[in-house]
Amino acid sequence: xxxxxxxxxxxxxxxxxxxTLRCHQTENHxxxxxxxxxxxxxxxxxxxxxxxxxxxxxxVSDGYSVSRSKTEDxxxxxxxxxxxxxxxxxxxxxxxxxxxxxxxxxxxxVL
Amino acid sequence: DxxxxxxPSMDCAEGRAANLxxxxxxxxxxxxxxxxxxxxxQGPQYIIHGLKNNETNxxxxxxxxxxxxxxxxxxxxxxxxxxxxxYCIVRVGYSGNTPLVFGxxxxxxxxx
Numbered sequence: 001x002x003x004x005x006x007x008x009x010x011x012x013x014x015x016x017x018x019x020t021l022r023c024h025q026t027e028n029h030x031x032x033x034x035x036x037x038x039x040x041x042x043x044x045x046x047x048x049x050x051x052x053x054x055x056x057x058x059x060v061s062d063g064y065s066v067s068r069s070k071t072e073d074x075x076x077x078x079x080x081x082x083x084x085x086x087x088x089x090x091x092x093x094x095x096x097x098x099x100x101x102x103x104x105x106x107x108x109x110v111l
Numbered sequence: 112d113x114x115x116x117x118x119p120s121m122d123c124a125e126g127r128a129a130n131l132x133x134x135x136x137x138x139x140x141x142x143x144x145x146x147x148x149x150x151x152x153q154g155p156q157y158i159i160h161g162l163k164n165n166e167t168n169x170x171x172x173x174x175x176x177x178x179x180x181x182x183x184x185x186x187x188x189x190x191x192x193x194x195x196x197x198y199c200i201v202r203v204g205y206s207g208n209t210p211l212v213f214g215x216x217x218x219x220x221x222x223x
Binding site for chain 1: 143145152153154155156157160210211212213214215
């Protein structure tokens with residue numbers, strides 16, 4: 001299995017608070033991705049990174065920001081959490097854009 | 112919108128081959144066929160991918176028809192741990208900003 005960890009694995013927070021999720025890899029892969037998974041929608045891309053400090057938006061980026069200051073870490077921040085952001089968040093990595101490997105996921109509940 | 116069509120569910124007896132079909136009649140010449148699976152509450156797991164030739168790895172075989180409009184994922188000796196949702200995805204291979212589009216997939220139940 002690819003060396004990907006996500007933290008925290010579970011989080012409960014209140015509406016309006018900022019939340020940061022962390023994805024950490026030990027594979028030195030260049031590309032990193034954040035997805036969310038919701039019933040009826042499958043996985044949807046939030047943001048991705050194609051290198052340190054290089055990021056771009058996915059299809060559901062509103063309300064989210066990301067940062068990548070070093071190769072191994074990709075942070076996802078919910079600037080002001082809303083109940084619609086209750087979801088399971090998956091990080092993925094890719095060496096060459098061809099195949100993506102996923103982390104174990106973070107379950108976020110926004111009350 | 113997903114570019115693939117898969118049956119919603121299938122059963123397979125433990126130890127038998129599981130053959131999961133996928134239709135992708137609008138596939139383009141530069142698009143690959145990828146297969147992932149997701150075991151309950153876990154992250155999606157990459158299985159295999161191919162362009163037009165049949166592919167095999169330690170997990171599965173991928174058979175792509177000559178016209179590339181359909182494919183079959185074969186798990187040669189299914190075990191209970193293969194119970195999962197299997198996703199067939201069509202995507203341009205080397206394209207970092209093209210997300211993996213997961214449809215509804217096929218829920219495979221391996222039965223003892």
